[in-house]
Amino acid sequence: MYKRIKEIRRALGLNQIEFAARLGLSQSTLAMIEVGRRSFSDKHIKLICSEFHVNEEWLRGGPGEMFVTTCYDREFIDVFEQLLPETQELLVTIAKELLETQERLLKSHHAD
Incomplete structure:
Protein backbone atom coordinates (compact mmCIF):
# COMPACT_ATOMS: atom_id res chain seq x y z
CA MET A 1 0.00 0.00 0.00
CA GLY A 62 -4.38 -3.19 -5.67
CA PRO A 63 -7.39 -4.38 -7.72
CA GLY A 64 -9.25 -1.97 -9.95
CA GLU A 65 -8.34 1.45 -11.23
CA MET A 66 -6.34 3.99 -9.25
CA PHE A 67 -8.95 6.73 -9.51
CA VAL A 68 -12.70 6.62 -9.14
CA THR A 69 -14.48 7.85 -12.21
CA THR A 70 -18.04 8.97 -12.72
CA CYS A 71 -20.15 9.16 -15.86
CA TYR A 72 -19.30 12.89 -15.95
CA ASP A 73 -15.57 12.16 -15.88
CA ARG A 74 -15.84 9.85 -18.88
CA GLU A 75 -18.05 12.30 -20.78
CA PHE A 76 -15.66 15.18 -20.11
CA ILE A 77 -12.66 13.13 -21.23
CA ASP A 78 -14.45 12.05 -24.41
CA VAL A 79 -15.26 15.67 -25.29
CA PHE A 80 -11.78 16.89 -24.31
CA GLU A 81 -10.09 14.31 -26.54
CA GLN A 82 -12.04 15.58 -29.56
CA LEU A 83 -10.75 19.14 -29.12
CA LEU A 84 -7.74 20.51 -30.96
CA PRO A 85 -4.60 20.84 -28.80
CA GLU A 86 -4.93 24.65 -28.74
CA THR A 87 -8.52 24.37 -27.55
CA GLN A 88 -7.53 21.79 -24.93
CA GLU A 89 -4.92 24.21 -23.59
CA LEU A 90 -7.49 27.02 -23.43
CA LEU A 91 -9.97 24.77 -21.63
CA VAL A 92 -7.37 23.81 -19.01
CA THR A 93 -6.57 27.50 -18.44
CA ILE A 94 -10.26 28.33 -18.02
CA ALA A 95 -10.78 25.38 -15.66
CA LYS A 96 -7.86 26.51 -13.48
CA GLU A 97 -9.27 30.04 -13.35
CA LEU A 98 -12.67 28.65 -12.36
CA LEU A 99 -11.06 26.60 -9.61
CA GLU A 100 -9.24 29.67 -8.25
CA THR A 101 -12.49 31.65 -8.32
CA GLN A 102 -14.30 28.84 -6.51
CA GLU A 103 -11.59 28.72 -3.83
CA ARG A 104 -11.80 32.49 -3.30
CA LEU A 105 -15.59 32.32 -3.03
CA LEU A 106 -15.41 29.45 -0.55
CA LYS A 107 -12.84 31.30 1.56
CA SER A 108 -14.94 34.46 1.62
CA HIS A 109 -18.03 32.42 2.47
CA HIS A 110 -16.22 30.77 5.40
CA ALA A 111 -14.95 34.14 6.62
CA ASP A 112 -18.53 35.38 7.07
Whole structure:
Protein backbone atom coordinates (compact mmCIF):
# COMPACT_ATOMS: atom_id res chain seq x y z
CA MET A 1 0.00 0.00 0.00
CA TYR A 2 2.87 2.39 0.72
CA LYS A 3 4.10 2.22 -2.86
CA ARG A 4 0.61 2.99 -4.12
CA ILE A 5 0.58 6.26 -2.16
CA LYS A 6 3.70 7.33 -4.02
CA GLU A 7 2.07 6.23 -7.29
CA ILE A 8 -0.94 8.44 -6.55
CA ARG A 9 1.24 11.43 -5.78
CA ARG A 10 3.24 10.98 -8.96
CA ALA A 11 0.12 10.43 -11.09
CA LEU A 12 -1.22 13.74 -9.79
CA GLY A 13 2.06 15.50 -10.49
CA LEU A 14 2.47 16.61 -6.87
CA ASN A 15 5.66 16.71 -4.88
CA GLN A 16 5.75 15.41 -1.31
CA ILE A 17 5.26 18.87 0.19
CA GLU A 18 2.14 19.59 -1.90
CA PHE A 19 0.62 16.15 -1.38
CA ALA A 20 1.32 16.15 2.37
CA ALA A 21 -0.13 19.65 2.79
CA ARG A 22 -3.42 18.58 1.20
CA LEU A 23 -3.60 15.77 3.78
CA GLY A 24 -2.52 17.87 6.75
CA LEU A 25 0.76 15.96 7.11
CA SER A 26 4.37 17.08 7.15
CA GLN A 27 6.60 16.24 4.22
CA SER A 28 8.83 14.13 6.44
CA THR A 29 5.85 12.08 7.67
CA LEU A 30 4.75 11.45 4.09
CA ALA A 31 8.28 10.45 3.10
CA MET A 32 8.39 7.87 5.89
CA ILE A 33 4.96 6.55 4.89
CA GLU A 34 6.02 6.18 1.26
CA VAL A 35 8.98 3.97 2.21
CA GLY A 36 6.98 1.95 4.75
CA ARG A 37 8.75 3.27 7.84
CA ARG A 38 5.59 4.82 9.25
CA SER A 39 2.05 3.52 9.27
CA PHE A 40 -1.05 5.52 8.66
CA SER A 41 -4.59 5.14 9.88
CA ASP A 42 -7.89 4.37 8.22
CA LYS A 43 -8.61 8.08 8.63
CA HIS A 44 -5.67 8.90 6.36
CA ILE A 45 -6.76 6.30 3.82
CA LYS A 46 -10.26 7.80 3.73
CA LEU A 47 -8.78 11.29 3.43
CA ILE A 48 -6.55 10.29 0.50
CA CYS A 49 -9.50 8.67 -1.25
CA SER A 50 -11.75 11.66 -0.64
CA GLU A 51 -9.23 14.40 -1.42
CA PHE A 52 -7.83 12.82 -4.58
CA HIS A 53 -10.78 10.66 -5.78
CA VAL A 54 -8.79 7.47 -5.28
CA ASN A 55 -10.40 4.05 -5.43
CA GLU A 56 -10.11 2.79 -1.83
CA GLU A 57 -10.11 -0.85 -2.93
CA TRP A 58 -7.15 -0.15 -5.21
CA LEU A 59 -5.30 1.75 -2.49
CA ARG A 60 -5.76 -0.98 0.10
CA GLY A 61 -5.12 -4.01 -2.08
CA GLY A 62 -4.38 -3.19 -5.67
CA PRO A 63 -7.39 -4.38 -7.72
CA GLY A 64 -9.25 -1.97 -9.95
CA GLU A 65 -8.34 1.45 -11.23
CA MET A 66 -6.34 3.99 -9.25
CA PHE A 67 -8.95 6.73 -9.51
CA VAL A 68 -12.70 6.62 -9.14
CA THR A 69 -14.48 7.85 -12.21
CA THR A 70 -18.04 8.97 -12.72
CA CYS A 71 -20.15 9.16 -15.86
CA TYR A 72 -19.30 12.89 -15.95
CA ASP A 73 -15.57 12.16 -15.88
CA ARG A 74 -15.84 9.85 -18.88
CA GLU A 75 -18.05 12.30 -20.78
CA PHE A 76 -15.66 15.18 -20.11
CA ILE A 77 -12.66 13.13 -21.23
CA ASP A 78 -14.45 12.05 -24.41
CA VAL A 79 -15.26 15.67 -25.29
CA PHE A 80 -11.78 16.89 -24.31
CA GLU A 81 -10.09 14.31 -26.54
CA GLN A 82 -12.04 15.58 -29.56
CA LEU A 83 -10.75 19.14 -29.12
CA LEU A 84 -7.74 20.51 -30.96
CA PRO A 85 -4.60 20.84 -28.80
CA GLU A 86 -4.93 24.65 -28.74
CA THR A 87 -8.52 24.37 -27.55
CA GLN A 88 -7.53 21.79 -24.93
CA GLU A 89 -4.92 24.21 -23.59
CA LEU A 90 -7.49 27.02 -23.43
CA LEU A 91 -9.97 24.77 -21.63
CA VAL A 92 -7.37 23.81 -19.01
CA THR A 93 -6.57 27.50 -18.44
CA ILE A 94 -10.26 28.33 -18.02
CA ALA A 95 -10.78 25.38 -15.66
CA LYS A 96 -7.86 26.51 -13.48
CA GLU A 97 -9.27 30.04 -13.35
CA LEU A 98 -12.67 28.65 -12.36
CA LEU A 99 -11.06 26.60 -9.61
CA GLU A 100 -9.24 29.67 -8.25
CA THR A 101 -12.49 31.65 -8.32
CA GLN A 102 -14.30 28.84 -6.51
CA GLU A 103 -11.59 28.72 -3.83
CA ARG A 104 -11.80 32.49 -3.30
CA LEU A 105 -15.59 32.32 -3.03
CA LEU A 106 -15.41 29.45 -0.55
CA LYS A 107 -12.84 31.30 1.56
CA SER A 108 -14.94 34.46 1.62
CA HIS A 109 -18.03 32.42 2.47
CA HIS A 110 -16.22 30.77 5.40
CA ALA A 111 -14.95 34.14 6.62
CA ASP A 112 -18.53 35.38 7.07
